[in-house]
Each structure stands twice: as C-alpha cells, then as structure tokens.
Amino acid sequence: MMAILNTDGTKPIYIQIAEWMETEIMNGHFKADEKVYSQYQLAEMYTINPATAAKGLNLLADENILYKKRGLGMFVTANAEEKILNKRKNKILKGLIEEVVLEAKRLQISKEEVVSMIKENHIWEREQ
Template sequence: MTILNTDGTKPIYVQIAEWLETEIMNGHFQEDEKVYSQYQLAEMYTINPATAAKGLNLLADENILYKKRGLGMFVSVNAKERIIQKRKNQTLKRLIEEVVLEARRLHIDDLELLAMIKDVQSEGGES
C-alpha cells in the first residue's frame, strides 16, 4: 500500500484514484472485479470517506470503474487500456514536455537528450 502525501499539492482524492489505477495496471484488480469501498479506503488511509468516494467517482467519470447499485464499484472492461492511454496522453506527455523544456534551457540538443534517455533506460530507469 502506498503512503499518501498530505503535504503535497496533489489532492488526496487524486492520489487515491492514481493508486487504484496502479493497482489495476499491476493486475491486482481484474475487469468486473469489485474494488475497495469508500469506507475501506477511508480506513486504510485514515481519511474522510467522502474524500475516498471522490477518488472512486473520479475513476467512474473516466469509465475506469462502474457502479453496481447497492454492491459497490467494479473495474470496467478495458480499464487497463484506458489508464495506459490516459497516462500516455497526460502524465507522460507533461513529463516529456518538462524534460524537453529543461534541455532547451541547458542547450542540450536532441541527440544528447536521446542519449541521456537511453542511458537511463539501460540503467533500469533509475538515476
């Protein structure tokens, strides 16, 4: 279980949603499988159930989870693919834009930047 960053700028409900997305991507929850309830999440993370519900509803709004009335939230069909596309199009793209901008500030050309990326990849992603 991940630890929530209560001092950061990212809202707790977003952190809950991202944690659940990662759990789905890692195969801990399969399609049509029930996920934790807002009360279970609230207890796990010692947060308000309304905050946990907001994280669950965020994923429902993105069709990553769906509600079964009276039963809870379940993983949608193709949820993993939706998460991958979302993270590629939002998170990864934003990170790449930041790296490219910083490389320009440092006058690093494309070839040097690509070489740096390949070095990090060959090191197993850790710097």
C-alpha cells in the same frame, strides 16, 4: 500493497487515491468486473475522510475505469487497463516529456544529448 499518501504535496489526496487504484488495476490486483475497495475501506486504510475516498473513486467512474452497481459498490470496467494505459501514455508521460524538453532548452542541452541521456539510463534493465 498500499501506497503512501503525500499529505504535504500539491497533488490532492483524492487524485493520489485514484492513481493508486489505477496502479492496482494495472498490476492485476483488480480484474475486469471485480469489486474494488469501498470508500469506507479506503478511508480506514488511509485514515482519510470517506468523502475524499469517494471523490477518488468517482473520478475513476467518470473516466469509465470503474462502474457503480447500485447497493453493491464499484467494479472494474472491461477495458479499464486499456483506458489507464492510454491516459497515462497520452497525458502523464507526454506531459513529463514536455517538461524534460523545456528544461533541456533552458539548459541549452541539445536534442541528441537528451536522447543520449535517456538511452544511458539503465532503469529498464534493472526492472526486468
């Protein structure tokens, strides 16, 4: 399933492409050592410049989530899922939590109340 790119947002398109590819890997749509979409396929799918698509793929290659086979394309590394999971947990999720804590402090909401709000959220039950 294709992601919808937000061309009006602050997040660059190449990062959105990279994040979508990570999600595809995490969802099992691309397995270890399997070839992923080329920059030209991504450019056609999303009606974007191939250089933008390439930048997203190269970002993942720089993070050792993808690797290049000269003349053949980009492939998923053996430990890609683990790398993505660690990256999202340690960078993205921790950053979001930090934002929540800072906002709670600005609103003078106690730690206990924030924890209670998280516990009362039923998203985990809905997704299972």
